[in-house]
Amino acid sequence: AFYYPDPQSHLLEHILVDNWGAYASNFSSAITPCTNYVSQRGSTGLNSGRTTAAQWMRVLFHDFITANVSAGTGGIDASIGFETSREENKGSAFNDSFAFWAPYVNEYVPMADLVALGTVMSNNLCGSRLMPYQPGRIDATAAGHTTGVPAPETDLEETLLFFDRAGFNETDSIALTACGHTLGSVHHGGFPEVVDDSTVTPTNTNGGANFDSTRGIFDPLVVSEYLSSTGEKGGPLVTSFNVSSRSDLRLYESDGNATMQALLKQGDGFLDTCVDLFKKVVNTVPSHVTLKEEIQLMEVKPVNVTFGFDKDDKLILTGTIRILTPAGSRSPKTLEFSIAGKSYNLQSDPETGTSVFGRSGSEYGTLSYFSFSIPGSKARKETSFSVLGHSFSLQSETFIYPDTTMINGAIVNASIATSTSTECGNLKVTIAVPYKQQGTLAPKVQSQQITLNSKSVEKDGFKICSGIAELENVPTGLVSLKVFTDGKVADVLLVNGGAAGW
Numbered sequence: 466a467f468y469y470p471d472p473q474s475h476l477l478e479h480i481l482v483d484n485w486g487a488y489a490s491n492f493s494s495a496i497t498p499c500t501n502y503v504s505q506r507g508s509t510g511l512n513s514g515r516t517t518a519a520q521w522m523r524v525l526f527h528d529f530i531t532a533n534v535s536a537g538t539g540g541i542d543a544s545i546g547f548e549t550s551r552e553e554n555k556g557s558a559f560n561d562s563f564a565f566w567a568p569y570v571n572e573y574v575p576m577a578d579l580v581a582l583g584t585v586m587s588n589n590l591c592g593s594r595l596m597p598y599q600p601g602r603i604d605a606t607a608a609g610h611t612t613g614v615p616a617p618e619t620d621l622e623e624t625l626l627f628f629d630r631a632g633f634n635e636t637d638s639i640a641l642t643a644c645g646h647t648l649g650s651v652h653h654g655g656f657p658e659v660v661d662d663s664t665v666t667p668t669n670t671n672g673g674a675n676f677d678s679t680r681g682i683f684d685p686l687v688v689s690e691y692l693s694s695t696g697e698k699g700g701p702l703v704t705s706f707n708v709s710s711r712s713d714l715r716l717y718e719s720d721g722n723a724t725m726q727a728l729l730k731q732g733d734g735f736l737d738t739c740v741d742l743f744k745k746v747v748n749t750v751p752s753h754v755t756l757k758e759e760i761q762l763m764e765v766k767p768v769n770v771t772f773g774f775d776k777d778d779k780l781i782l783t784g785t786i787r788i789l790t791p792a793g794s795r796s797p798k799t800l801e802f803s804i805a806g807k808s809y810n811l812q813s814d815p816e817t818g819t820s821v822f823g824r825s826g827s828e829y830g831t832l833s834y835f836s837f838s839i840p841g842s843k844a845r846k847e848t849s850f851s852v853l854g855h856s857f858s859l860q861s862e863t864f865i866y867p868d869t870t871m872i873n874g875a876i877v878n879a880s881i882a883t884s885t886s887t888e889c890g891n892l893k894v895t896i897a898v899p900y901k902q903q904g905t906l907a908p909k910v911q912s913q914q915i916t917l918n919s920k921s922v923e924k925d926g927f928k929i930c931s932g933i934a935e936l937e938n939v940p941t942g943l944v945s946l947k948v949f950t951d952g953k954v955a956d957v958l959l960v961n962g963g964a965a966g967w
């Protein structure tokens with residue numbers, strides 16, 4: 466199958482862009498609306514007083530703040546998953562978030578990239594600016610050695626030391642804390658020393674006391690309400706009945722409120738400041754990690770493109786083209802698809818989706834989809850096709866045949882179509898599988914080889930080689946198969962999106 470521009474960028478672009486409607490990634494729905502709590506269903510969730518979009522940012526903060534930038538250790542590496550029993554990481558955010566993210570982990574998407582992505586999504590969907598996103602983080606295999614997360618009772622000096630260790634000066638620490646504390650709440654359930662039980666009600670069962678009057682909107686309100694002592698007055702870490710729990714007050718006042726005043730003056734520019742600071746946080750990684758290029762939005766994106774065989778066992782090339790139309794423009798009803806000097810007129814599918822990309826004001830971009838099925842006689846031996854002047858590469862020499870490549874429980878069946886002159890035994894097939902692991906809710910990816918039988922069948926001039934393998938356990942998410950010819954990857958197939966609904 467073909468993933469543009471590559472499997473990793475495709476998967477992450479899908480989460481970022483395909484927000485709602487047809488082919489949506491289920492990632493966005495967790496924080497739609499932004500007050501949503503995804504970890505409990507129905508009225509239990511609605512009345513929980515918890516906010517998934519906020520939890521995701523708190524997870525980022527706790528994974529990040531134990532970074533020691535001068536030693537090059539820690540930062541965004543998902544080590545927080547191993548550290549949830551530490552007193553400094555109390556609260557439900559960590560396990561809730563990792564449980565939701567776990568099905569999205571696979572060979573191309575480590576948990577650490579999802580920790581970063583969670584905050585990017587919270588910014589993108591909940592009223593902030595679109596945040597740039599670079600993948601390439603590497604998951605820690607154990608808890609980090611460094612401890613020390615600021616808690617409500619931590620004194621100012623130590624709080625600033627923790628931030629400094631992670632590369633943040635006083636001004637940026639104040640601003641980052643205000644940016645984080647524009648979403649969500651402090652909960653009596655977890656922090657009774659900050660919030661008393663008066664907040665616990667049938668419609669707020671965990672007793673969430675909000676940081677500002679809009680707990681689901683990324684806005685500068687936390688700053689203005691703090692400075693004017695209106696609304697939530699900066700929230701429980703400013704106003705707590707327990708003076709020693711007023712950590713935000715101590716921090717904001719540490720420079721005589723100069724930073725908070727400056728943030729207020731910025732107006733909506735506060736959002737740009739937050740994006741810059743969050744960018745620094747998500748990109749704080751251990752020194753052995755090099756982040757990759759930013760994920761680029763694809764206005765024209767082929768998805769699910771693969772060679773296969775039709776009911777008469779003839780080769781076909783199938784897939785769907787996704788077109789993003791910005792708000793205010795009309796999405797196309799037809800589309801020209803060109804291959805081998807011939808053009809095909811595609812009709813749009815009835816179902817469309819929407820995206821924060823292409824957004825203008827309160828209107829979203831529209832995603833429309835155009836399915837295609839091209840006879841193999843036209844596509845075979847071609848090395849590319851094109852749509853709206855964008856060219857996409859292809860090959861049909863050796864491919865994983867999706868119809869008979871599947872996973873049932875822990876059993877994998879793989880089929881490879883290749884030239885009739887190839888020996889099945891000369892093809893190498895590997896599978897990378899995410900499994901549960903001890904000590905963290907983050908799955909761990911392991912690879913193994915699939916041996917192909919020497920027996921084969923023929924279809925439309927191809928030899929089909931097959932093999933079966935048993936996995937050590939049932940996968941927790943998407944598995945990736947690769948076929949190699951002469952030591953080079955000839956084709957990749959992503960199988961079994963599962964709960965993540967890839």
Ligand code: HEM
Pocket residue numbers: 515516519520522523525526556557558615616617624641642644645646648649650651652653654655656659702712713716
């Ligand atoms: C002095 C530093 C900080 C302290 C002492 C602190 C402390 C806390 C506490 C006690 C909570 C309540 C958690 C709960 O009840 O579930 C909380 C919530 C939160 N914190 Fe902080 N925090 C600090 C800085 C930050 C920073 C820098 C960020 C973001 C980058 C951040 C993001 C959040 C978010 C989004 C929530 C809401 C979580 C929810 O609603 O579930 N915090 N913080």
